[in-house]
Each structure stands twice: as structure tokens, then as C-alpha cells.
Amino acid sequence: MSNLTVSLSPHVRSETTTRKIMCNVIIALIPAVVFAVYWFGFGILVTIALSVLSAVGSEALMQKILKRPITVDDGSAAVTGLLLAMTLPAGTPWYVPVAGAVFAIVVAKQVFGGLGDNFVNPALAGRAFLLASFPVAMTTYPQVVDAVSSATPLSSEFVGTIDYVQAFLGRIGGSIGEVSKLALLAGAVYLIVLKVIDWRIPLSYLGTMALLTLAAGEPVLDSVLLGGTVLGAFFMATDYVTSPVPPWGRVLYGVGIGVINFAIRKWGAYPEGVTYAILLMNVAAPLLERATRPRKYGEVREHA
Numbered sequence: 001m002s003n004l005t006v007s008l009s010p011h012v013r014s015e016t017t018t019r020k021i022m023c024n025v026i027i028a029l030i031p032a033v034v035f036a037v038y039w040f041g042f043g044i045l046v047t048i049a050l051s052v053l054s055a056v057g058s059e060a061l062m063q064k065i066l067k068r069p070i071t072v073d074d075g076s077a078a079v080t081g082l083l084l085a086m087t088l089p090a091g092t093p094w095y096v097p098v099a100g101a102v103f104a105i106v107v108a109k110q111v112f113g114g115l116g117d118n119f120v121n122p123a124l125a126g127r128a129f130l131l132a133s134f135p136v137a138m139t140t141y142p143q144v145v146d147a148v149s150s151a152t153p154l155s156s157e158f159v160g161t162i163d164y165v166q167a168f169l170g171r172i173g174g175s176i177g178e179v180s181k182l183a184l185l186a187g188a189v190y191l192i193v194l195k196v197i198d199w200r201i202p203l204s205y206l207g208t209m210a211l212l213t214l215a216a217g218e219p220v221l222d223s224v225l226l227g228g229t230v231l232g233a234f235f236m237a238t239d240y241v242t243s244p245v246p247p248w249g250r251v252l253y254g255v256g257i258g259v260i261n262f263a264i265r266k267w268g269a270y271p272e273g274v275t276y277a278i279l280l281m282n283v284a285a286p287l288l289e290r291a292t293r294p295r296k297y298g299e300v301r302e303h304a
Contacts, residue, residue: 212262
């Protein structure tokens with residue numbers, strides 16, 4: 001596990017380190033944003049801007065109301081807004097990114113004390129709120145020439161019929177940030193090389209999804225190339241605040257996300273499951289961290 005990742009325990013992180021990491025995450029997402037603009041048009045920049053500005057504005061306002069230091073310059077609110085926007089369909093109504101970003105910052109982050117004290121990923125919490133509040137807007141994808149267009153390419157009528165080369169390159173329907181796996185992986189490699197994220201979580205997550213799908217006799221590439229799996233694996237599940245620190249804790253965390261994601265897609269009424277799989281494992285992260293934390297010689301296990 002990278003030294004940088006270890007150093008980002010919520011209690012010992014520095015604002016400078018946080019700002020550096022958030023800047024790198026934004027840089028890593030630029031290829032996906034550029035491709036989304038090429039594929040969906042410049043209109044998606046409005047959605048992204050509304051989400052980012054709403055997140056930053058909400059954070060500053062809440063910190064002022066709660067009489068906390070205003071720390072929007074650390075970049076964490078901007079990253080939350082950007083990640084939320086990447087999970088939205090192109091052409092979504094203006095109020096959707098605004099409502100989602102406000103919920104993500106106010107309810108999922110600031111109510112619990114701000115960065116480092118939130119127990120779930122704010123961007124995914126915002127997306128879950130939007131799925132419950134605006135289900136039609138959140139599952140209506142634009143018609144794109146030469147692309148698969150439906151409620152989602154994970155719909156049962158498309159399973160096993162996808163052109164995987166086109167899906168990898170991004171010529172397929174989907175949310176703003178999930179269409180081009182090539183662009184997302186380019187950003188992921190950037191973050192791994194800089195040791196901003198740990199490879200254990202995405203590898204164990206994607207590996208579990210692939211193995212379970214193979215065991216079920218279904219197309220493996222559908223499970224890893226379609227939907228928000230790649231975006232979730234590298235940019236959501238690896239959130240340093242809501243994921244375990246110990247190496248084995250991270251492996252088990254990724255495996256758990258993969259199992260839940262597979263179960264939702266296999267037996268749930270909703271064809272996607274990345275959001276809820278990661279949020280559920282966010283809740284379990286403290287238990288995994290406690291169970292897998294290396295103990296010093298002679299240390300006695302704590303009892304409840």
C-alpha cells in the first residue's frame with residue numbers, strides 16, 4: 001500500500017496533501033470529461049458546472065452557518081461535484097445536479113462533521129438520493145448516433161450483444177463519465193502511478209465481479225465494461241476517507257463491493273448496482289479496518 005494513502009488517515013491528513021490529491025483526481029478525470037464533450041456535446045459542461053458550483057457553494061455556506069473554517073480551497077467539494085456529475089445522464093434537467101450536489105455536501109458530508117468524518121462517499125450518497133427522487137431523469141439516456149441507446153446498456157435485451165471494442169472506446173450509451181473505459185483507465189493509471197489510489201480495491205472489486213459472472217455462465221465483459229463499474233472501482237471505491245487502510249482490509253472491501261454489485265445486477269430489479277454496493281461497504285469499512293489492522297507484538301485485542 002502506498003505511503004501517501006496511509007498518510008491520509010482522516011485524523012492526520014494535512015490540507016496541503018488533501019489539496020494535492022484532489023487536484024490529481026480532477027486531472028485524472030479530464031480524459032473522461034473531454035471524451036464526454038466529444039460524444040455528448042458541450043451541453044454536458046453545463047451539468048458539470050452546476051454540480052461543481054452547487055457542491056462548492058453548499059460547502060462554503062454550511063461551514064459559515066456552522067461557524068467552521070471555510071475550506072473549499074482544499075478541492076474536496078469540487079471533486080464531489082465533479083464525480084456526481086460524471087454519474088448523471090447527459091442532458092439531465094438543471095435541478096438534478098444542483099439537488100444532488102447540495103444533498104451530497106450538506107447531508108452526507110457536513111452534517112457529520114466535514115471531510116474525514118463522513119462515513120459514506122458524498123458523491124454516491126448524492127446519486128442515491130437522486131435515484132430515489134428523480135428516477136425517470138436518472139435513467140433516461142440521450143439518443144446518440146451509432147450508440148446503444150436504452151434505459152442502460154445493462155438492460156437484459158442488450159446483454160451479450162454489445163460490441164466490446166466500441167464499449168471500451170466509449171461509443172455506447174450511458175452516463176457522462178462511464179462511457180469511455182479507455183479514458184477512465186488512463187486516469188486510473190495516472191492515479192496509481194502517483195500512488196494517490198491503491199490498486200488493491202479496484203483489482204479485488206473487478207476480479208470478484210468477473211469471477212462471479214463467469215461462474216454464473218454470463219458474459220464477463222458485460223460485468224466490467226458496462227455501467228459504472230470502472231468509474232466506481234477506480235474513482236469512488238478508492239475514496240480514502242470511506243475505505244479501510246490495512247491492505248487486507250482493502251482487499252476484503254473490494255471483494256464485498258463486487259459480491260453486492262453482482263447480486264444486485266443478478267437478482268435485483270435495477271440492472272445497475274455500483275452505487276449501493278459501494279455505499280453498503282462504506283458502512284462496513286470501519287469493521288474491516290478494525291479486523292485487519294496489524295497489531296504490534298504484545299498488543300491485546302480490544303473488547304467491546
